[in-house]
Amino acid sequence: MPDGDVFAALANPVRRGLLVALRDGPRAAGELAGHFALSRPAVSEHLAVLRHAGLVREEPRGRHRYYHLAAEPLAGVQEWLHPFERYWRDRLAALRDLVEEEDDR
Amino acid sequence: MPDGDVFAALANPVRRGLLVALRDGPRAAGELAGHFALSRPAVSEHLAVLRHAGLVREEPRGRHRYYHLAAEPLAGVQEWLHPFERYWRDRLAALRDLVEEEDDR
DNA sequence: GCAACCTGTCGGAGATTGTTGACATGTCGG
DNA sequence: CCGACATGTCAACAATCTCCGACAGGTTGC
Numbered sequence: 001m002p003d004g005d006v007f008a009a010l011a012n013p014v015r016r017g018l019l020v021a022l023r024d025g026p027r028a029a030g031e032l033a034g035h036f037a038l039s040r041p042a043v044s045e046h047l048a049v050l051r052h053a054g055l056v057r058e059e060p061r062g063r064h065r066y067y068h069l070a071a072e073p074l075a076g077v078q079e080w081l082h083p084f085e086r087y088w089r090d091r092l093a094a095l096r097d098l099v100e101e102e103d104d105r
Numbered sequence: 106m107p108d109g110d111v112f113a114a115l116a117n118p119v120r121r122g123l124l125v126a127l128r129d130g131p132r133a134a135g136e137l138a139g140h141f142a143l144s145r146p147a148v149s150e151h152l153a154v155l156r157h158a159g160l161v162r163e164e165p166r167g168r169h170r171y172y173h174l175a176a177e178p179l180a181g182v183q184e185w186l187h188p189f190e191r192y193w194r195d196r197l198a199a200l201r202d203l204v205e206e207e208d209d210r
Numbered sequence: 211g212c213a214a215c216c217t218g219t220c221g222g223a224g225a226t227t228g229t230t231g232a233c234a235t236g237t238c239g240g
Numbered sequence: 241c242c243g244a245c246a247t248g249t250c251a252a253c254a255a256t257c258t259c260c261g262a263c264a265g266g267t268t269g270c
Contacts, residue, residue, distance in 0.1 A: 005116070005118075007112075007115050007116050007118075007121070008116045010112050010115075010116070011110070011112050011113045011115070011116035012257090012258085013110075013112075014258095016112070016185070019189070020188075023188065023189070023192075028216080028217090029216075029217060029218090030215095030216060030217075038259080038260095039259070039260055039261080040216090040217075040218095041217090041218080041219080041220095041259075041260065041261080041262095042258070042259050042260070044217065044218055044219085045218090045219090045258080045259085046258090047218095048218080048219095060217095060266095060267095062216090062267060062268070063215060063216045063217080063266075063267040063268060064216065064217085064267095065216075065217060065218090069189075069192060071189045071192035071193045072193045074186060074189050074190075074192075074193065075193050077182075077186060078183070078186055078190070080121070081179060081182060081183055081186070083125075083128065084124070084128070084174075084176045084179050085179075085183070087128075087174060087176035087179075088176045088177045088179065088180050117227090117228085119228095133246080133247090134246075134247060134248090135245095135246060135247075143228095143229080144229065144230055144231085145246090145247080146229075146230065146231080146247095146248080146249080146250095147228070147229050147230075149247070149248060149249085150227095150228075150229085150248095150249095151228090152248095153248085153249095154227095165236095165237095165247095167237060167238070167246090168236075168237040168238060168245060168246045168247080169237095169246065169247085170246075170247060170248090
């Protein structure tokens, strides 16, 4: 169902801040807008991007609309990241590159 | 020195593909352009974005210019991701949200 | 009902991004 | 030197992103 690109959703600092804010629990849209020195429509559109990426789910209650964090798509980001992990954790990778350079020389 | 935004650099699928391709070892710019059904200048610009984000380093050798993967900035992405991990690994998080909803009702 | 409130959507302005063709720079082999 | 090659950069255009003001729909409380 998440037809939007999760990576593109994370590209914007406001949207990353929204996800961080939602880590403390569900928040209403207007309450979130207060944290970002931004007009309400702008925040609303950012929330729509996050919704399309499957990163938040909305729960209308009365005249408020509460947004909940839905972090599952972030697992996909971590999976994509995982094959790169050895390139900054293993010092062997840097060593291997050096050897490769020497071979080509 | 990486003045560019790493998250923004990862937002583009071509740039993610470039990083994946560079995992197999250093590649020349023209060689990379062949993999993506894109004009060579376009790939060059994408490589410039990755360079500004500190995700690749270039090594001119002769008339070729080899690009190496520099994955260190990805560690920052994983760090940002880490606090969210429990929200899709722990089932307790979902349970806590349910309890919170019941409290508000 | 009705007024006040919360929120999403629409239209448009301004900035950024993605792409291409054309050009400039620098390098190798004869 | 010189011609062929690999590559970065520039001008220009289209597409997309970001933001705002204005408006519409639904909800609560009187």
